[in-house]
Amino acid sequence: MNVCVKKFLKFIALCIQRGYFLLPFLIVIFLNLPVVAYADEKLIPGDVKLEKKFFKSSRVEREFHLYVTDGYQEMADGESIYFWGYTHAKDFVDVGEIKTKEERDKKLLPLKVPGDEIRLTSGKSYVIVLHNAGWYETEEHSGINHVAHTIHFHGFDLIPAFDGVPNLPYPSVFPGEAYRYLLTIPKNIEGSYMAHCHVDSTNHIMAGMYFPLIVEKKPNRIYGYKFDREYTMFMTEIDSKYMEMLREKGDIRRGLDWKSDYFMLNGRIFMDKLDDPLSTINDPKTRIVAYEGETVLIRLLAIGYDHIFAWHPHGYHGLVIGTDGRKLRHPYEKDTVLIGSGERYDILYKIPDFSSQRKCLSCNYGPGISVAHDHNMMGMVSRGIYPHGPLTIFDIRPKSKK
Numbered sequence: 487m488n489v490c491v492k493k494f495l496k497f498i499a500l501c502i503q504r505g506y507f508l509l510p511f512l513i514v515i516f517l518n519l520p521v522v523a524y525a526d527e528k529l530i531p532g533d534v535k536l537e538k539k540f541f542k543s544s545r546v547e548r549e550f551h552l553y554v555t556d557g558y559q560e561m562a563d564g565e566s567i568y569f570w571g572y573t574h575a576k577d578f579v580d581v582g583e584i585k586t587k588e589e590r591d592k593k594l595l596p597l598k599v600p601g602d603e604i605r606l607t608s609g610k611s612y613v614i615v616l617h618n619a620g621w622y623e624t625e626e627h628s629g630i631n632h633v634a635h636t637i638h639f640h641g642f643d644l645i646p647a648f649d650g651v652p653n654l655p656y657p658s659v660f661p662g663e664a665y666r667y668l669l670t671i672p673k674n675i676e677g678s679y680m681a682h683c684h685v686d687s688t689n690h691i692m693a694g695m696y697f698p699l700i701v702e703k704k705p706n707r708i709y710g711y712k713f714d715r716e717y718t719m720f721m722t723e724i725d726s727k728y729m730e731m732l733r734e735k736g737d738i739r740r741g742l743d744w745k746s747d748y749f750m751l752n753g754r755i756f757m758d759k760l761d762d763p764l765s766t767i768n769d770p771k772t773r774i775v776a777y778e779g780e781t782v783l784i785r786l787l788a789i790g791y792d793h794i795f796a797w798h799p800h801g802y803h804g805l806v807i808g809t810d811g812r813k814l815r816h817p818y819e820k821d822t823v824l825i826g827s828g829e830r831y832d833i834l835y836k837i838p839d840f841s842s843q844r845k846c847l848s849c850n851y852g853p854g855i856s857v858a859h860d861h862n863m864m865g866m867v868s869r870g871i872y873p874h875g876p877l878t879i880f881d882i883r884p885k886s887k888k
């Protein structure tokens with residue numbers, strides 16, 4: 487508990503002792519003080535002048551509190567993989583310092599890789615607070631029990647204070663600490679981005695420290711185009727054996743030793759047992775459901791070690807309208823889009839209307855299911871088994887069933 491809070495609590499006790507019961511409550515109302523006293527988490531000080539200016543000149547639209555921690559994620563093939571990542575409490579609220587595993591499990595949502603999307607609006611200002619909730623799944627003497635982290639807002643073109651590169655100029659966040667990132671999104675900026683940790687990037691990114699970041703001017707609009715539905719497809723990879731070695735011993739191997747054995751779509755793999763609840767196709771965020779005549783936006787994102795993903799939906803050519811958060815002056819049609827670590831593509835898929843079907847019996851027109859998958863075949867194998875990779879389906883339904 488910090489000194490001010492302690493002094494204030496003493497003052498309340500004194501008032502009650504002397505019979506002035508209402509005085510402290512009137513002060514709280516008058517000063518609009520928060521009544522909750524948070525634990526003594528250390529806020530890493532930023533640039534005081536800059537912060538003062540930010541809060542004076544900007545109306546903060548929303549504050550997001552992100553917590554980094556470790557955990558296990560169950561995969562559709564029955565394996566459990568050790569990950570690091572970003573999580574949060576319900577509605578991204580501040581739950582103060584996390585000191586124990588019990589506290590973490592009670593206050594925060596279970597760790598998910600990638601972390602949940604953060605969606606921002608062009609022209610508005612935000613505060614994003616990074617808290618380090620600590621590591622709890624490691625062996626006692628693992629060398630990574632006490633590691634620091636940051637957030638790098640990939641593609642946001644920020645000043646170093648909020649760019650998440652350690653010690654340029656602010657230190658990264660150790661357990662029990664927090665750091666505030668103050669962001670104003672320019673009015674002319676929109677599109678698909680991502681965020682990731684920038685400490686010892688090879689290890690921390692590969693361990694799962696990333697999440698999608700979306701900027702929009704208006705819902706269902708991008709770069710002047712309209713769409714009916716959108717899906718974010720985040721393609722990533724992990725070396726599950728390396729992760730287990732990190733957890734047990736914590737000695738970090740040479741970066742070049744990564745050998746991914748899982749290639750994922752939104753943190754999942756496809757399972758040939760079609761009703762597996764953990765399979766990509768049974769995840770509402772990954773199964774692409776749309777109706778005849780609609781336009782679907784796919785926000786394609788990738789991060790990883792050296793895998794180049796090849797996004798390939800059967801039955802459709804998509805219109806690539808933007809990349810890396812910028813509108814393309816000359817959009818182009820593709821049925822296979824190659825995407826490497828850090829890249830993003832915004833692609834529109836126009837779902838044909840069955841009533842306008844041409845006389846082509848073999849063409850993909852009308853409701854039904856078709857697959858979309860990584861066409862770099864190395865990625866279609868997890869733990870050596872095909873087709874346990876980044877594969878999902880376009881599930882097109884008739885208008886009448888809307």
Ligand SMILES: [Cu+2]
Pocket residue numbers: 634635636683684685690695
């Ligand atoms: Cu990190």
